[in-house]
Amino acid sequence: MATLPGAFSANEVLTAAKLNLYLDYMADLAVASANGPGQFIGINVNTKTPFLSKPKSVYVDKELILHNPTSHSKWEYVGPDIELENKKAVLCFMDARTSSTDGSGAQLTVASMYDDTNQMTMDLMNNSVDNLRGGTFGLYVADREDDKISLLMKVGPNSNFTIAQRRLTIVCLEEW
Amino acid sequence: MAWTSPNGFRFVDGDPITSAQWNTLFKDNLLASCIGVASTAGRYFTTNGKFELSERQSVRAYKHNAVTIDSEWPTDPPGEDEIGPTVTFEHSGSFLAWYQCRLRRTSGTVGYMNYAPVPEGAGDDYSVYSMAVRTARATYDTASAHMYFTGFEPGITTVTMKYGRNSGDTATGDYGRRKLIVWPL
Numbered sequence: 627m628a629t630l631p632g633a634f635s636a637n638e639v640l641t642a643a644k645l646n647l648y649l650d651y652m653a654d655l656a657v658a659s660a661n662g663p664g665q666f667i668g669i670n671v672n673t674k675t676p677f678l679s680k681p682k683s684v685y686v687d688k689e690l691i692l693h694n695p696t697s698h699s700k701w702e703y704v705g706p707d708i709e710l711e712n713k714k715a716v717l718c719f720m721d722a723r724t725s726s727t728d729g730s731g732a733q734l735t736v737a738s739m740y741d742d743t744n745q746m747t748m749d750l751m752n753n754s755v756d757n758l759r760g761g762t763f764g765l766y767v768a769d770r771e772d773d774k775i776s777l778l779m780k781v782g783p784n785s786n787f788t789i790a791q792r793r794l795t796i797v798c799l800e801e802w
Numbered sequence: 803m804a805w806t807s808p809n810g811f812r813f814v815d816g817d818p819i820t821s822a823q824w825n826t827l828f829k830d831n832l833l834a835s836c837i838g839v840a841s842t843a844g845r846y847f848t849t850n851g852k853f854e855l856s857e858r859q860s861v862r863a864y865k866h867n868a869v870t871i872d873s874e875w876p877t878d879p880p881g882e883d884e885i886g887p888t889v890t891f892e893h894s895g896s897f898l899a900w901y902q903c904r905l906r907r908t909s910g911t912v913g914y915m916n917y918a919p920v921p922e923g924a925g926d927d928y929s930v931y932s933m934a935v936r937t938a939r940a941t942y943d944t945a946s947a948h949m950y951f952t953g954f955e956p957g958i959t960t961v962t963m964k965y966g967r968n969s970g971d972t973a974t975g976d977y978g979r980r981k982l983i984v985w986p987l
Contacts, residue, residue, distance in 0.1 A: 640819075641815060642813035642814050642815045643815075646813050649811065649812070649813070649827065652828070652832075653809055655831075655835045656836055656855065657831075657834050657835050657853055658805065658807065658853065660849040660851070660853050660855060661849070662849060662851065663848075663849055663851050663894035663956065663987070664848065664849065664895055664896040664952070664987040665848060665987065666846065666847075666848055666987070667836070667847045667848065667849070667855070681896075681898060681950050683949075683950040685932050687931070687932065719900070719948040721933075721947040721948060723936065756940070757936070757937070757938045757939075758936070758939055759934060759935060759936035759937070759945070759947065760935055760945030760946055761945075761947045761948060762946070763948075791931055791932060793933070793947075795948060
């Protein structure tokens, strides 16, 4: 970020150097970053420069049937995946059609594909045999600059779970 | 106000500063910035194009009453007062929508009841299966979903929530506490 220009004083001689500082500062304004329509504007507090935040949405229609015959819960990535590309904190919105035929059903959340313990705190659950398509949302915070996230499913012991028509959308709130 | 990039322009000691330079590089550019565009509290900024910002406002609508639907998707509830919820807003070609309702399937053993937004001008570009709140359950659930709409002509658009069962099925259903929120971009 350019240096914040100082104030002018009465009787001060206006110099090109000081005026050029103002030009450099103007070049870092958010409007100078705008490169096309449809993006939110954020500020990187570390560099004090604006960043553009365009939502990213991915959809997977294919039905998956997850079978867990064990007596333990089983975690499995079901997608879709999104690469965060220098995004540190993102609002995540996820929807899916789900149903459960046996056992305690499953929970669905958003997690890092590099570390499944880094998960969004909100999750979606369905332990009914009847299909329901709905969603939830939360805030995901990455712990690495090249993070990639996906829908992660925790299938209960001795459970069969079906998922389809799933959508994941992110809006960046903070960059690295 | 149009933005003029200051990149590549340098003042030089001894050169007179013209009023045109000052007005273009400082006055007009400041008017094109967030502060210059801001007009009303509680709004946010988005890009409207190259070097162009817009002030946007989220919109919302709510219908509390329960309605019964026994038609195919997409349909409006009976009664003109129950149509919707509906919102109208300005955007630069894309918008985010969130929608929620309390719903159940009350008859039929095949098919789903759907609740999803229909923007005017959307045509057949968006499949109800990929974005609807949908149920085959006989008990009430409160469920929500979202959709990121893109590729629209910039301008003013109306989005209306629609209802109905899958084509060819016989299901009927009830919907209540119907919400819609849109963030225009």
